Each structure stands twice: as C-alpha cells, then as structure tokens.
Amino acid sequence: MENKKPRLVISTGAGMSAESGISTFRDAGGLWENHDVMEVASADGFARNPALVHQFYNARRHDLLKANPNQGHIALKDLEKYFDVYIITQNVDDLHERAGSSKVLHLHGELMKVRAIEDPDKIYTLDEEHLDTTPDSTDSEGNHLRPHIVFFQEAVPNIERAIEWANMADIFVVIGTSLVVYPAASLLHFVRPGVPVFYIDPNPAAVDSNVKVIRKGASEGVAELTDILLKNLQTR
Numbered sequence: 001m002e003n004k005k006p007r008l009v010i011s012t013g014a015g016m017s018a019e020s021g022i023s024t025f026r027d028a029g030g031l032w033e034n035h036d037v038m039e040v041a042s043a044d045g046f047a048r049n050p051a052l053v054h055q056f057y058n059a060r061r062h063d064l065l066k067a068n069p070n071q072g073h074i075a076l077k078d079l080e081k082y083f084d085v086y087i088i089t090q091n092v093d094d095l096h097e098r099a100g101s102s103k104v105l106h107l108h109g110e111l112m113k114v115r116a117i118e119d120p121d122k123i124y125t126l127d128e129e130h131l132d133t134t135p136d137s138t139d140s141e142g143n144h145l146r147p148h149i150v151f152f153q154e155a156v157p158n159i160e161r162a163i164e165w166a167n168m169a170d171i172f173v174v175i176g177t178s179l180v181v182y183p184a185a186s187l188l189h190f191v192r193p194g195v196p197v198f199y200i201d202p203n204p205a206a207v208d209s210n211v212k213v214i215r216k217g218a219s220e221g222v223a224e225l226t227d228i229l230l231k232n233l234q235t236r
C-alpha cells in the first residue's frame with residue numbers, strides 16, 4: 001500500500017508576498033511606516049474614521065490586483081506532489097490561492113472580501129471592476145459593508161483551526177514573518193516535540209535553536225527547503 005503523504009504545515013507572513021511587490025508591514029519602507037496602524041487597522045480606528053479605513057484597504061486591493069504569485073508561492077503549490085500541504089497565512093492577499101495551493105487558512109481575513117456589518121455571515125467577494133468601498137457601501141438588502149479583515153482589537157476566528165493544523169504537522173515551516181503579532185506567532189508552540197521546524201526569512205526573528213533557519217527570501221528559500229525535504233523523503 002502506498003504510504004500516506006507527510007503533513008507539511010506552513011505558516012506564512014508578509015515576507016511571502018514581498019517578491020510579488022506587496023509591501024510588508026515592519027520592514028524599512030513598510031506599510032506601518034507611512035500609516036498609523038491604530039488608525040487604519042484597528043476596531044477603534046474603524047469606529048472613529050471608517051472612511052479612512054475603507055480608503056486604506058481600497059488602496060491595498062488596487063496594489064493586489066497588479067501583483068502575481070511569485071516563485072515561492074508556486075513552489076509551495078508544487079510541494080503538494082509529495083506532501084499533504086496546509087497553509088496558514090497572516091496575509092490578506094489571495095496569492096497562495098492564485099498559485100493553486102489547495103488548503104489555505106487566512107488568519108487575518110481576506111482583502112478581496114467584504115462582509116455585512118449587521119449580518120457578519122454575509123460575506124461577499126469583490127470583483128475587479130468594483131474594488132472600492134466606502135462607509136455608504138451596502139449589499140442588496142441595505143446592510144453596510146466593511147472590509148473582511150481582522151482588525152487589531154478583534155478576535156482571530158480561525159486561530160483554533162490553525163492550532164489544530166500546527167498540532168498535526170509532520171513538518172512545520174514558517175516563512176516571511178517577524179513573529180511579533182499574536183496569536184499567529186504562537187503557532188510554533190503547538191508543533192509537537194520532535195517535529196522538524198524550518199524558518200525562511202532574510203532577516204529572521206530570534207527563535208529556538210531547534211528551528212532550522214534558512215536566511216533567504218521566499219523564492220530562494222522555498223527552493224532550498226524543497227531540496228532538503230525531498231532528500232529527507234528519499235531517506236525515510
């Protein structure tokens with residue numbers, strides 16, 4: 001009988017999409033250098049000045065429309081040939097989906113979606129012709145729309161599922177995150193003891209000594225990771 005594919009669980013952050021031309025948050029020139037995070041990405045900020053928050057995410061959508069998946073996204077999709085790949089992403093872009101990855105869990109929401117404030121189960125995907133929303137935008141029932149983004153000060157609804165995924169990993173990989181935002185950064189703690197952990201980042205945060213750090217950008221780093229994983233697979 002054919003062996004089951006090992007479960008490869010990958011947690012990605014803004015650095016994953018940097019080579020696609022999408023700004024990270026905390027690098028030099030990153031989004032939080034030019035925008036006050038508490039004004040544009042917090043629940044209080046949205047209550048104070050919803051127009052500014054809509055404007056901020058409208059601009060992000062226009063940037064996303066110009067971007068394409070990079071070699072790193074594509075190489076993660078290719079790993080599905082050998083592994084049962086689960087991607088947990090802090091990114092709100094849809095580049096993993098556009099690269100073809102089949103299991104993608106968004107921790108911080110999705111840029112191309114909006115939801116009804118009065119009925120949060122009503123979630124809509126925007127099309128390319130209608131990227132811009134304002135505080136006056138409504139659905140056909142008159143509900144007001146907001147970005148389908150997890151603002152700071154809000155709960156992270158997908159964290160429990162992400163913890164389950166981290167906990168069932170046979171191999172765990174972190175790519176392109178500064179590991180400062182919780183609870184996403186805590187996922188590493190739910191990986192079972194003895195499971196190999198890799199961290200791809202050109203400027204990695206401090207991590208435990210058991211984590212194998214690949215100090216490279218996402219495209220080069222995923223290529224190196226693929227070589228290591230495939231070699232290990234052959235020697236299993």
Ligand code: OAD
Pocket residue numbers: 012013014015016018019024025026027030037041090091108150151152175176177178179180181200201202203204205216217218219
């Ligand atoms: P950060 O901007 O905090 O960190 C980006 C990371 O990407 C850094 O560790 C960089 O070294 C790394 N990086 C830069 N270029 C890279 C490349 N080419 N390849 C790989 N890595 C590269 O972004 P996140 O950790 O994702 O949340 O930020 C977490 C959350 O903070 C975001 O989801 C967002 C933000 O506030 C919300 O808005 C809710």
